[in-house]
Amino acid sequence: MSTEIVEMHLKLLFDLDNLLNDMDEPAYKKIGFKVEEKEKQSLIKTRTDLLKKLPRATADIYERLKKRYQRAIAPVDNGFCFGCFQRLPIQLLARSEEIITCPNCGRILYWRKK
Amino acid sequence: MNLASLLSKDRIILSLKPGKKNKVIEDLVYTIKQGADAELIVSTLLKREELGSTGIGKAIAIPHCRSLAVDKLEIAVGRTTKPIKFNAIDKKPVSLIFLIIAPPQDPGNQYLITLGKIVQIAKELIKKKLIGKAQTPEEFITLIDQVEKGLKKGK
Numbered sequence: 001m002s003t004e005i006v007e008m009h010l011k012l013l014f015d016l017d018n019l020l021n022d023m024d025e026p027a028y029k030k031i032g033f034k035v036e037e038k039e040k041q042s043l044i045k046t047r048t049d050l051l052k053k054l055p056r057a058t059a060d061i062y063e064r065l066k067k068r069y070q071r072a073i074a075p076v077d078n079g080f081c082f083g084c085f086q087r088l089p090i091q092l093l094a095r096s097e098e099i100i101t102c103p104n105c106g107r108i109l110y111w112r113k114k
Numbered sequence: 115m116n117l118a119s120l121l122s123k124d125r126i127i128l129s130l131k132p133g134k135k136n137k138v139i140e141d142l143v144y145t146i147k148q149g150a151d152a153e154l155i156v157s158t159l160l161k162r163e164e165l166g167s168t169g170i171g172k173a174i175a176i177p178h179c180r181s182l183a184v185d186k187l188e189i190a191v192g193r194t195t196k197p198i199k200f201n202a203i204d205k206k207p208v209s210l211i212f213l214i215i216a217p218p219q220d221p222g223n224q225y226l227i228t229l230g231k232i233v234q235i236a237k238e239l240i241k242k243k244l245i246g247k248a249q250t251p252e253e254f255i256t257l258i259d260q261v262e263k264g265l266k267k268g269k
């Protein structure tokens with residue numbers, strides 16, 4: 001599987017997990033938007049299907065990090081991991097694995113396109 | 115943080131072309147991001163809509179989500195030249211859309227606070243029949259500012 005496709009699936013998976021999280025937030029519920037329980041179950045199935053599309057090792061890392069931190073992916077901002085706020089080593093950029101994780105906290109790193 | 119200060123002229127379209135719900139959402143997202151980032155945001159927003167329409171009734175919809183594609187809170191506003199189907203809770207068509215995208219990590223929970231504020235302001239726009247009032251993006255921002263100040267005074 002190409003790195004681009006893995007990245008695309010991971011990003012959507014992460015967005016959907018954040019969506020599911022927010023739906024359970026008391027502060028969100030208080031605002032009063034309609035959320036159908038049945039559709040929520042179907043969204044949980046969508047995220048599970050998406051997870052299955054990822055290489056097994058990547059999916060395992062993602063799930064493990066999600067359990068540990070709730071948000072498995074951390075954006076990189078100005079050379080810092082936005083999960084643990086540590087400066088990242090410059091050599092990290094030169095690597096070309098499917099996913100790059102923070103050497104400090106282990107979160108999957110994501111460089112936003114500018 | 116007041117809502118008016120989060121709005122920007124180039125992300126307010128007061129003569130938005132009516133069309134399918136998905137297309138209108140897409141057009142608004144493209145005022146914020148393009149390419150793969152826009153595609154990701156649109157996918158996530160549409161998944162949110164599947165959970166239940168964000169059409170809160172009386173012609174207003176507030177599509178919203180968090181996305182990895184943005185690094186700060188982003189808002190776009192669209193008013194369609196003709197009401198469009200949005201599967202809103204009152205089954206009525208929608209003409210004013212506030213679209214809000216937040217980054218995943220969000221200190222102080224600015225996302226949910228702003229979302230709540232938009233709902234409140236939207237209801238005020240409905241109550242005072244102000245949806246069609248502004249003619250330019252500048253006027254729209256001023257209108258939102260006035261409504262927001264009015265709400266604060268009322269408290």
Ligand SMILES: [Zn+2]
Nearest residue numbers: 081084102105
């Ligand atoms: Zn880290």
